[in-house]
Amino acid sequence: MATATIIDGKQFAARLRAGIAAHVAQLRADHGLTPGLAVVLVGEHPASQIYIRNKGLQAREAGMASFEYRLPAIATQAELLARIAELNQDPAVNGILVQLPLPKQVDPEAVIEAIAVGKDVDGFHPLNAGLLAVGGTGMVPCTPLGCLMLLKDRIGNLAGQRAVVLGRSNIVGKPMAALLLREHCTVTIAHSRTRDLAGECRRADILVAAVGKPRMVQGDWLKPGATVIDVGINRIPTPDGKGRLVGDVDFESAVEVAGAITPVPGGVGPMTIACLLLNTLTAACRQHGLPVPEVKPAAE
């Protein structure tokens, strides 16, 4: 049986970060401008600590300024909003990211809406979501943007492709569907109330799975030759107690049917931070009235 091409997101993301770094260096040389990314963490969520450390590290590696703010788990919403208000005003900060999840005393919607729309590098602000929906120029959420880049790199022109997006969250599923529609795909959004999920998936030339259910999508759910983007990050137990990460797609069976597939880890994950840096560069250019560069991944 045919075996799918493995889409190496880790390598693509590294090349994209190198492409971003080249533009950042150019921006500094031409305009004396250093894009700045501020990351705010409330509490000590272990996975979040790793994420924000990596975001800061990769921002600095790309030549950007990185600012990290940590508030205690008991911080009030007012304290967090005051910090965001300061960052909105700070000219050294072009992008603001508040790491989710937030402690329960803080309303995430109020926090997201407090971030200046032009500095919302996560693309979660309702105005940015609206701009994406109406085809305007806003900030696009990082994970779906990364998925789209991998798809375009693999397929080229996506027009006319039948795409199924599994999951309808505001951070992945909905913006992913909007991006695919913008690329002229015929898009279906499937979710927990969808009837005959396997049948819907089997029609897809492009399947993006973002459900958070370990290995839910089986090989026999796929159209032979389909391109499969697995957004899921799920930790499952292993006999040694360490656990391991798997996606929402059962890789072993899917790889026998798909034409191309992203692995977990090493697929979509690394693209998310790379696209965060891309959004920060975009935000910095827009805030200074400069043209937004078309960043290409550096050559291999």
Ligand SMILES: NC(=O)c1ccc[n+]([C@@H]2O[C@H](COP(=O)([O-])OP(=O)(O)OC[C@H]3O[C@@H](n4cnc5c(N)ncnc54)[C@H](OP(=O)(O)O)[C@@H]3O)[C@@H](O)[C@H]2O)c1
């Ligand atoms: N790679 C990355 O950088 C990255 C970034 C973000 C998220 N993720 C991962 O991607 C996954 C999804 O994240 P998310 O934030 O979008 O999750 P989420 O907010 O929990 O949304 C999950 C979506 O999947 C649907 N769903 C759940 N169970 C289903 C089932 N049995 N059949 C069909 N649909 C089902 C839900 O449907 P309803 O709406 O009907 O409930 C919902 O729309 C998670 O594993 C997460 O860790 C990865």
